[in-house]
Amino acid sequence: MRHLILVLGDQLSFSSPAFDGFDAAVDMVLMIEAPGESTAVWSHKARIALFLSAMRHFAKDVAARGWPIEYVQLNATSEPSLGARLGDALRRNHPQALRLVEAGEWRMQQEIAAVCEHEGIALQVCDDAHFMCSNREFEQWAHGKRELRMEFFYRMMRRNFNVLMEGSEPIGGQWNYDVDNRSAYPKRTGPGAIPEPAGFEPDTITREVFELVEEHFPEHPGLLKHFRWPVIREQALEALHRFIDQRLVHFGTFQDAMWTDTPVGWHSLLSAALNLHLLDPREVIAAAEESYRKGQVPLEAAEGFIRQILGWREFIRGVYWLDMPGMKQANHFGHLRTLPSWFWTGKTNMSCLRDSLKQTLSLGYAHHIQRLMVIGNFSTLAELSPQQVSDWFLAIYVDAIEWVELPNTVGMALHACGSRFTSKPYVSSGAYIHRQSNYCAGCCYDPTLRTGENACPFTTLFWNFIEQHETNLAANPRTALMAKNLHKLSATERLGIAQRAAHLLENLDSL
Ligand SMILES: Cc1cc2nc3c(=O)[nH]c(=O)nc-3n(C[C@H](O)[C@H](O)[C@H](O)COP(=O)(O)OP(=O)(O)OC[C@H]3O[C@@H](n4cnc5c(N)ncnc54)[C@H](O)[C@@H]3O)c2cc1C
Ligand code: SF4
Numbered sequence: 402m403r404h405l406i407l408v409l410g411d412q413l414s415f416s417s418p419a420f421d422g423f424d425a426a427v428d429m430v431l432m433i434e435a436p437g438e439s440t441a442v443w444s445h446k447a448r449i450a451l452f453l454s455a456m457r458h459f460a461k462d463v464a465a466r467g468w469p470i471e472y473v474q475l476n477a478t479s480e481p482s483l484g485a486r487l488g489d490a491l492r493r494n495h496p497q498a499l500r501l502v503e504a505g506e507w508r509m510q511q512e513i514a515a516v517c518e519h520e521g522i523a524l525q526v527c528d529d530a531h532f533m534c535s536n537r538e539f540e541q542w543a544h545g546k547r548e549l550r551m552e553f554f555y556r557m558m559r560r561n562f563n564v565l566m567e568g569s570e571p572i573g574g575q576w577n578y579d580v581d582n583r584s585a586y587p588k589r590t591g592p593g594a595i596p597e598p599a600g601f602e603p604d605t606i607t608r609e610v611f612e613l614v615e616e617h618f619p620e621h622p623g624l625l626k627h628f629r630w631p632v633i634r635e636q637a638l639e640a641l642h643r644f645i646d647q648r649l650v651h652f653g654t655f656q657d658a659m660w661t662d663t664p665v666g667w668h669s670l671l672s673a674a675l676n677l678h679l680l681d682p683r684e685v686i687a688a689a690e691e692s693y694r695k696g697q698v699p700l701e702a703a704e705g706f707i708r709q710i711l712g713w714r715e716f717i718r719g720v721y722w723l724d725m726p727g728m729k730q731a732n733h734f735g736h737l738r739t740l741p742s743w744f745w746t747g748k749t750n751m752s753c754l755r756d757s758l759k760q761t762l763s764l765g766y767a768h769h770i771q772r773l774m775v776i777g778n779f780s781t782l783a784e785l786s787p788q789q790v791s792d793w794f795l796a797i798y799v800d801a802i803e804w805v806e807l808p809n810t811v812g813m814a815l816h817a818c819g820s821r822f823t824s825k826p827y828v829s830s831g832a833y834i835h836r837q838s839n840y841c842a843g844c845c846y847d848p849t850l851r852t853g854e855n856a857c858p859f860t861t862l863f864w865n866f867i868e869q870h871e872t873n874l875a876a877n878p879r880t881a882l883m884a885k886n887l888h889k890l891s892a893t894e895r896l897g898i899a900q901r902a903a904h905l906l907e908n909l910d911s912l
Contacts, residue, residue, distance in 0.1 A: 403427035404525075405496035407487070407513070410438075410452040411505045411802050413459040414634075414678040418527040419502050423468065430463050430470040431490055432456055436617060437481035442796035443745075445623035447630070447765035450614050451799050454607040454632045455677050461606075462633075475613055484512040491520040498523040503536070505676075506803040507725040531678050532718055533562060533711065539719030549720060549822045552577065555712030562683075564711055565690055565704060577708065578701040582653040585837045592660050596647040598670045599640040600629030607632060622745055622797065624763050630673055630799060637674035644669045645688045650698045653705035657770045659753070659838035664760040668768040669706070672800035675714070682710050709769075714805070720812065720822050721804045728807055729788070731817040734870075736784040741909040744793055749912055751858060752844035753834050754779060765799035772798075773827055774834065777814025781828050782862035783909055787817040825879040828866055831857035851890075852897035858905050858912055865902035868895065 406419050408430055434456065439449045453475065463470045471494070473486050480486055491499065499522050504510040510526075517524040528535050534542075542557065543549055556576055559565060565572045586592040603611065611625050631637040651667040658666060674680045686707050693703035721728065743749040747758035757771040767776070772794070780790045791810040795801045811817040816826035831848025835841040841848045841857070850856035851864055867874060867887050875884035887895070905912065 402429060402494050402496040404498055404500045405429055405431050405490070405494050407431050407433070407499055407501040408459070408463075409501065409504055409509070410434075410456050411677050412502055412529075412531075413455055414531060414681070415462075416530065416681065417502050417678070418530050419500050421527075425468050428469075429494065429496075430460075430468055431473075431487075431494075432460050432463075432470065433473040433483055433486045433490070434475040434477075435473075435481060435483035435486055436475055438483055439618060439621075440481070442792045444618070444621060445762075445765045445797045445799065446614050446618060446621050446625050447623050447628050448796070448799045448801065449618060449621070450607065450610050450625055450628060451630050451632065451673060451765075452677075453613065454603075454610045455679065457606050457610065458633045475617060482512075483509065484516045487513065488516045488520055491516065491522050496522060498525050500525045500527065502527045502529040502531075505805075507722075507729075508803075531681065532715060533682060534558065534715045534719055536719065536722045539715075540723060543719065543723055548820055548824075549716075550824065551712055551716045551822070554716045554719070555708055558711050558715060562686075562711065564686055564707060565693070565700075573700045573704075578653065578704050581701045582656045582705045584654045584658060586655065586658045586660050586663075586839075588839065591839065592655070592658070592663050592666065595651075595663070595665075595667060596643075598648065598665055599631070599636070599643040601631055601636045603628060622762055623765055627764050631679060634679045637671075637679035640674060641669075641671060641680060641685060641688060644671065645692050646697075649689060649692055649702050649706060651702065653699070653702040656705055657774075657837055659757075659768075659770055659775070659834070659840065661752075661756055661839055661843065664764060664766065664768070666768060670766065672805075675710070676800050676802050676805065682714065686711055716822075717808045717812075718804050721808045724808075724818070724821070728811060728818060731811050732787050733817050733819040734781075734784070736781075736815075736817075737786050738784045738906065738909065740785055740789045740793055741783075741912065743910070743912075750845050751779075751912060753838065753840035753859075756840060761797055765797065767798070770837065772809075773814050774829060774837070777810065778828055779859065779862075781815050781826060782859060782866050784906060785815075787811045787815045790815060820877075825877060826866075826870075828863060829859070830863035831859040834859060851894065852901045856901060861898055861901045861905060864890070864895075864898045868899065 406428060434453055460470055460472045499517055503526055514524055631640050648667050655667045689703045689706050692698045693700055747755055747762055749755050753775045757767050757775045761767045791807055794810045795803060795806045813823050814827060835848040846857040847855045848857040848860055851860050867883050871884050871887060874880040
């Protein structure tokens with residue numbers, strides 16, 4: 402055998418460079434289901450099912466091309482780890498080399514390299530051409546910069562790929578329409594009718610996977626009954642086109658809006674399909690740009706959506722590989738508190754967190770502003786350990802793969818990497834959540850109160866956070882106002898906040 406081509410669960414594309422020059426006479430594809438990958442963190446059942454189902458569908462397509470494939474099923478051996486299963490496969494097949502594209506996780510890349518070394522098999526790691534900026538190019542861009550900012554990276558990417566450009570200038574004269582993209586749903590009428598995203602009835606393969614998941618991971622969090630995720634490329638394309646045709650138009654306007662029992666809003670639900678490589682980011686960006694150029698959606702919508710993919714998604718990946726393995730231990734504020742147990746049940750009195758967590762447990766999905774400004778915001782204010790919070794985010798979302806989850810959680814949401822790639826901590830009081838949602842109307846707490854039994858925990862802990870970090874916040878132009886506002890409070894009120902915050906922090910489990 403010449404090449405044994407390892408296809409990991411998040412590399413399900415026939416455009417993968419690992420297949421370049423594939424010769425069925427001398428090469429073979431290898432795919433491995435490893436139970437250890439589902440238990441490394443306590444994975445949501447839908448996350449496990451999505452990976453297994455998409456992998457099994459892809460393997461079927463590989464076989465349909467007449468390509469030799471060895472597929473190691475979950476229950477094939479008692480050995481749980483991917484590394485051990487890979488070692489077995491290498492000994493069985495004795496290839497001249499193991500080939501794969503870069504893994505989506507630093508630990509897995511190390512594990513694969515160690516197994517190859519141990520077995521004396523050459524390892525060929527190809528650049529992951531799914532991404533528009535290679536790790537090498539990102540390193541070059543970041544070289545010499547102590548602090549990295551997405552906005553400048555995004556402008557470079559817009560120019561390099563000629564996206565929403567008019568010559569050398571951005572269409573419309575502005576790079577960024579973020580200020581137009583912060584509306585809440587009307588408080589009186591709510592979100593109104595939002596077109597349903599595409600959803601896909603589980604087929605035989607997916608239903609078999611459900612049984613396997615219930616058998617092997619019965620205690621894991623989450624439900625499978627709402628599973629409608631795309632598991633093959635054709636479905637992912639249908640989901641993309643449905644989004645572009647029906648929902649992109651208001652994506653920008655309501656990007657930061659939240660509402661009870663409105664789990665998706667105008668968001669695309671495409672992250673999982675993108676992260677499994679069922680969709681190529683170039684085609685997603687092209688579809689959004691085309692929709693704008695045909696006059697079907699406003700520029701703010703197309704730009705806002707494209708920025709998430711061409712900007713944030715590529716930037717986040719670059720930062721991950723640049724800063725690993727150190728990022729895994731990042732803890733700028735030295736926060737060490739334990740994750741409250743209700744993160745796994747949604748049983749909290751705080752209505753914003755209850756809604757965001759309950760939908761997460763039932764769907765494996767929450768949109769960005771719920772992840773950032775509800776769950777992430779609370780985690781920072783409650784001084785939770787970034788590593789525990791990050792493990793939870795990695796476990797619970799269907800789109801979670803470490804390269805994208807870790808920098809978003811520890812870097813963006815928890816500011817645990819300091820100002821390395823975000824200019825300020827994303828923290829707010831209950832006032833922000835009140836403005837952007839209807840959550841507070843159904844809550845036993847009051848977002849306007851800083852002290853007392855009914856004070857919103859976000860509000861109390863926010864002012865406590867400012868008190869704790871006053872000097873640093875005052876020194877940063879983007880947060881100086883927060884520190885200044887602290888001095889408008891009386892000494893008695895500041896003391897009251899400190900006392901109430903201490904009580905809350907000692908009793909996080911009962912909030
Ligand atoms: C604490 C935290 C953890 C997160 N963990 C993940 C994760 O594990 N996996 C993941 O894919 N995204 C993660 N994100 C980013 C973002 O929240 C999700 O990509 C998004 O909510 C997915 O829903 P959607 O497809 O409807 O996205 P939309 O809001 O419709 O956005 C369109 C696409 O842009 C991309 N995108 C948007 N924001 C980001 C971002 N910050 N980083 C990278 N890509 C982005 C996604 O591919 C997404 O599908 C996280 C964000 C936070 C704050
Ligand atoms: S009052 Fe506070 S805890 Fe309750 S929903 Fe509003 S922000 Fe959340």
